[in-house]
């Protein structure tokens with residue numbers, strides 16, 4: 316039944332009396348129909364439609380359905396509105412993507428996305444997927460501790476459990492500095508996006524007592540040295556500064572000890 320100053324509009328599967336002269340968005344919201352919106356404010360008279368979130372599918376009379384912003388329309392006789400069609404969902408996703416590009420961490424946007432099941436791309440994680448870290452770890456370090464995986468449909472660099480030797484090479488080559496090496500007293504932590512790649516105790520330099528490298532890295536260096544440079548095979552027990560300073564004496568010291 317039509318009330319005074321109202322217009323009957325078919326909204327999804329019901330006919331609602333929406334106030335004449337007010338926007339379709341206001342009428343739908345007042346009638347309790349959930350519609351995502353951001354740039355509408357009841358204290359402001361003129362709608363702008365800039366956020367585009369309130370897009371609905373509208374047809375009037377014999378005209379085919381069109382996606383339109385509800386805040387820019389007024390209820391009309393013979394109007395039919397769909398608020399939950401595939402076209403509406405696609406329009407909402409497009410609008411939300413544009414908004415999140417400008418404010419990727421905005422809590423209100425993410426809340427609206429969750430409330431209306433609007434699929435959103437994950438926020439940028441700082442990694443540009445250049446694969447330098449994965450390649451250097453596999454090809455040069457020989458640890459193969461990183462791989463390009465997929466989580467929630469998104470490709471991302473992830474650790475291979477138990478393979479990291481804590482050398483820090485991946486962090487050194489990372490062009491965006493998203494991989495971190497953090498030495499906490501006697502422990503070295505390698506991480507990406509806050510996720511731990513490897514956690515290792517740090518060995519002590521036999522020259523100066525400084526903690527400088529991980530035992531796994533020193534073992535790897537030792538094996539390489541034995542293979543390629545037998546004359547310097549014990550230099551890895553010294554930090555780079557001491558190895559340099561003692562370079563003439565290291566062989567003698569280590570020869571004496573062993």
Ligand code: SF4
Nearest residue numbers: 452479480482483485
């Ligand atoms: S720190 Fe770990 S993940 Fe990074 S290059 Fe070295 S072994 Fe590979």
